[in-house]
Amino acid sequence: MSAPTVLQVQGLSIRLPEGADRALAVEGVDFSLSAGQTLCLVGESGSGKSMIASAVMGLLPKPQVAPVAGRILFEGRDLLALSETELRALRGQRIGMVFQEPMTSLNPVMRIGEQIGEVLDAHCPLPAEQRRARIYAALADVGLPEPELIAKAFPFRLSGGQRQRVMIAAALVLEPVLLIADEPTTALDVTTQAQILKLMRELQRRKGMALLFITHDFGVVAEIADQVTVMRFGSVVESGTAQEVLRAPQHPYTRALIAAIPHGRARQSGAFLTAPLLDVKALCKSYRTSGFQLRRGREVHAARQLSFTLSRGETLGIVGESGSGKSTLGRLLTGLVRSDSGQVKFDGRTLAPELRHRPAGDRACIQMVFQDPYASLNPRHTVGAAIAAGPLAQGQPRSQVNALVAELLGKVGLGADAAERYPHEFSGGQRQRVAIARALATRPQLLVADEPVSALDVSVQAQVLELFEQLRREFQLSMIFITHDLRVAAQMCDRIAVMHRGNIVEIGDTTEVLGRPQHDYTRELIAAAPNFFFNQHEASNA
Amino acid sequence: MNNGFWRRFRRNRAALAGAAILVFVATCALTAPWLAGHDPWAMVQQPFLTPGQLPGLPMGSDALGRDVAAGLLYGARVSMLIGLTATAFALLLGIGLGATAGYHGGWVDALLMRFTELFQAVPGFAFAVVLVAIFQPSVQSIVTAIAIVSWPPVARLVRGEFLTLRGREFVAAAQLAGQSSTRIIFTQILPNAVSPIVVMGSLMVASSILLESALSFLGLGDPNVMSWGYMVGAARTALRQAWWVAMFPGLAIMLTVLSLNLVGEGLADGLNARLDGRTR
Numbered sequence: 001m002s003a004p005t006v007l008q009v010q011g012l013s014i015r016l017p018e019g020a021d022r023a024l025a026v027e028g029v030d031f032s033l034s035a036g037q038t039l040c041l042v043g044e045s046g047s048g049k050s051m052i053a054s055a056v057m058g059l060l061p062k063p064q065v066a067p068v069a070g071r072i073l074f075e076g077r078d079l080l081a082l083s084e085t086e087l088r089a090l091r092g093q094r095i096g097m098v099f100q101e102p103m104t105s106l107n108p109v110m111r112i113g114e115q116i117g118e119v120l121d122a123h124c125p126l127p128a129e130q131r132r133a134r135i136y137a138a139l140a141d142v143g144l145p146e147p148e149l150i151a152k153a154f155p156f157r158l159s160g161g162q163r164q165r166v167m168i169a170a171a172l173v174l175e176p177v178l179l180i181a182d183e184p185t186t187a188l189d190v191t192t193q194a195q196i197l198k199l200m201r202e203l204q205r206r207k208g209m210a211l212l213f214i215t216h217d218f219g220v221v222a223e224i225a226d227q228v229t230v231m232r233f234g235s236v237v238e239s240g241t242a243q244e245v246l247r248a249p250q251h252p253y254t255r256a257l258i259a260a261i262p263h264g265r266a267r268q269s270g271a272f273l274t275a276p277l278l279d280v281k282a283l284c285k286s287y288r289t290s291g292f293q294l295r296r297g298r299e300v301h302a303a304r305q306l307s308f309t310l311s312r313g314e315t316l317g318i319v320g321e322s323g324s325g326k327s328t329l330g331r332l333l334t335g336l337v338r339s340d341s342g343q344v345k346f347d348g349r350t351l352a353p354e355l356r357h358r359p360a361g362d363r364a365c366i367q368m369v370f371q372d373p374y375a376s377l378n379p380r381h382t383v384g385a386a387i388a389a390g391p392l393a394q395g396q397p398r399s400q401v402n403a404l405v406a407e408l409l410g411k412v413g414l415g416a417d418a419a420e421r422y423p424h425e426f427s428g429g430q431r432q433r434v435a436i437a438r439a440l441a442t443r444p445q446l447l448v449a450d451e452p453v454s455a456l457d458v459s460v461q462a463q464v465l466e467l468f469e470q471l472r473r474e475f476q477l478s479m480i481f482i483t484h485d486l487r488v489a490a491q492m493c494d495r496i497a498v499m500h501r502g503n504i505v506e507i508g509d510t511t512e513v514l515g516r517p518q519h520d521y522t523r524e525l526i527a528a529a530p531n532f533f534f535n536q537h538e539a540s541n542a
Numbered sequence: 543m544n545n546g547f548w549r550r551f552r553r554n555r556a557a558l559a560g561a562a563i564l565v566f567v568a569t570c571a572l573t574a575p576w577l578a579g580h581d582p583w584a585m586v587q588q589p590f591l592t593p594g595q596l597p598g599l600p601m602g603s604d605a606l607g608r609d610v611a612a613g614l615l616y617g618a619r620v621s622m623l624i625g626l627t628a629t630a631f632a633l634l635l636g637i638g639l640g641a642t643a644g645y646h647g648g649w650v651d652a653l654l655m656r657f658t659e660l661f662q663a664v665p666g667f668a669f670a671v672v673l674v675a676i677f678q679p680s681v682q683s684i685v686t687a688i689a690i691v692s693w694p695p696v697a698r699l700v701r702g703e704f705l706t707l708r709g710r711e712f713v714a715a716a717q718l719a720g721q722s723s724t725r726i727i728f729t730q731i732l733p734n735a736v737s738p739i740v741v742m743g744s745l746m747v748a749s750s751i752l753l754e755s756a757l758s759f760l761g762l763g764d765p766n767v768m769s770w771g772y773m774v775g776a777a778r779t780a781l782r783q784a785w786w787v788a789m790f791p792g793l794a795i796m797l798t799v800l801s802l803n804l805v806g807e808g809l810a811d812g813l814n815a816r817l818d819g820r821t822r
Contacts, residue, residue, distance in 0.1 A: 386712075
């Protein structure tokens with residue numbers, strides 16, 4: 001490779017404060033990155049990948065977390081040996097950074113143009129005219145329409161994808177030679193993610209900068225990486241070119257990670273001839289933000305005339321991007337959100353639109369598994385108490401409930417001793433298992449799972465999906481499976497409904513919807529999904 | 543969990559000192575009859591004896607020849623009693639209204655919060671003075687008055703906590719499990735809101751003691767009990783001749799209130815699990 005090496009990390013170790021689960025966050029990490037190349041640092045949460053980015057930027061929370069060994073050579077200078085003043089000169093000017101959360105990384109009370117202008121002011125003060133021109137150019141560079149208007153806007157006017165473009169514009173305004181992107185697309189929808197990835201590739205090619213890209217998603221890696229470094233527990237387990245690592249992974253961990261990616265193959269589904277268990281007709285819900293005096297309130301239609309049926313034992317996937325109304329649909333079915341109009345028939349009975357008007361029997365037969373296992377378990381209750389709450393409220397005797405709790409914990413793969421422990425003692429995947437056990441405690445017939453694996457690491461995700469499948473068969477559950485990930489939906493669902501702005505735009509058998517999509521929006525979704533396996537498949541055909 | 547609490551509390555040295563002072567004051571209050579040996583109203587010696595002038599009167603005597611030390615010991619009883627009971631009532635009222643408003647939201651919330659604002663619109667101390675004046679000064683009326691003027695901030699705090707907590711998914715899960723509203727309020731949400739309430743409670747005991755002292759100073763104390771505020775109030779006419787009569791009860795008030803504030807801060811640290819692993 002003739003391109004000059006921009007960043008070289010040699011034997012980097014970073015220590016963690018005492019009492020953390022390991023002594024070193026990062027241990028003996030080596031890699032190098034040349035101009036015009038993209039290096040993906042891949043790993044699950046806690047692998048230390050973000051720590052490296054912070055170390056390069058000099059943003060580690062010293063002195064508790066500090067580099068203890070190794071060197072970070074940037075254009076031949078050791079960043080770890082530089083003073084804060086010298087580092088500050090480099091940051092922004094020579095090294096740019098884009099963060100994960102576009103919603104919180106922009107200052108909400110400052111105009112977009114000013115936030116980019118700040119970077120200029122810090123490094124090369126310009127006359128107002130030139131400064132403005134640079135800001136507009138930077139915004140135009142990242143494909144934002146009408147830069148003059150955007151520069152005057154406040155961040156809340158922009159969508160997540162637009163904000164991330166602004167962040168990239170701010171990071172690139174001084175044309176750094178190295179851009180560090182820490183999970184820049186994780187918080188975005190798939191179609192937006194595809195656009196941002198395309199933009200970053202394009203900008204990189206044009207400006208010839210080096211890109212250090214941190215991600216947990218092998219789909220994204222396949223889209224963007226030249227080089228891949230896989231990390232686990234702070235150490236590099238495998239590195240090489242993207243081709244080598246993705247096609248022929250050497251290390252068992254890499255292989256496990258790649259194998260754990262939802263394969264996206266549609267599962268075999270049986271025929272469902274019985275009368276529908278759930279019959280939804282013309283369900284509507286809109287949210288109004290109240291208007292104040294002369295300002296009109298905004299109205300958002302989260303569900304417009306939704307109608308569908310679900311057979312006994314069937315799994316229906318609800319897919320869509322954020323804001324499409326898919327979570328609202330789940331909450332309408334459970335009664336957590338009151339519908340404006342429409343009818344939900346369950347097993348022949350019409351369900352009251354509001355949970356508190358539903359008799360205990362109706363409540364028990366529809367249960368829910370939530371997205372975030374950290375928020376869905378009460379931190380002050382033991383796991384056993386959380387699971388027991390439903391059956392106890394039904395009036396089952398205590399001794400019987402205790403036996404049930406132990407049985408359910410066993411079924412979801414946790415020991416019976418887990419009942420006495422508190423949620424914070426468990427990992428994310430284990431908590432989600434607890435949440436599933438809790439949902440099953442009242443012997444529901446229908447389980448609404450709202451993005452139950454999207455907060456989990458990919459290897460844990462695979463295990464939890466497997467658990468869902470196993471319990472579905474064992475308890476003969478019908479499921480509404482809400483997800484943004486088409487691969488997960490393909491794997492889990494008999495039928496799929498695609499939602500867009502509160503409408504179901506397409507509904508049908510999984511193979512039909514994914515294989516021969518009828519609606520434009522479905523096609524767009526499928527095209528945008530980073531799908532490394534489809535690529536691989538094509539490659540092997542070629 | 544409890545260990546973690548105690549470790550974090552202990553790390554705050556000032557809070558430990560505050561707790562020690564509080565334990566000392568409480569011991570004095572409990573053992574006042576034995577330590578003092580005589581009634582605080584009893585005229586035991588000639589007036590205006592300086593501290594230590596006569597054995598048995600370490601803090602001297604006041605204008606009527608009463609033992610200042612005995613008054614201080616008995617006063618601790620009144621201050622602690624009023625501080626604790628008034629806070630308990632204020633917490634009950636504040637938590638009850640705040641929880642109802644925050645959990646149910648909508649018009650219930652609007653109604654209860656307007657009601658709360660009604661009380662907040664009147665300056666607290668002036669309101670307490672009026673209440674005690676109307677109902678005749680007695681321990682009961684003073685406790686009632688203090689509770690009435692100090693519950694609104696509690697209601698506001700609890701309502702805020704409930705507003706955020708009721709949207710959590712574990713509350714939704716409890717609703718799906720079929721638990722009643724009352725049960726959800728008390729077993730799901732309240733335990734998660736308890737830390738700020740405890741901290742606020744400890745600070746409220748301090749402000750209640752101050753309020754009671756201020757009322758007694760103005761002559762609105764219970765005439766049958768010796769309190770620190772009354773002692774300071776009675777001593778002010780002779781402040782230049784006999785500084786000690788006002789100074790000792792004044793110091794007692796200051797130390798007790800200070801220690802309660804320190805303990806409150808320590809409780810905030812102790813209940814904040816996120817502080818773990820950080821050095822102060």
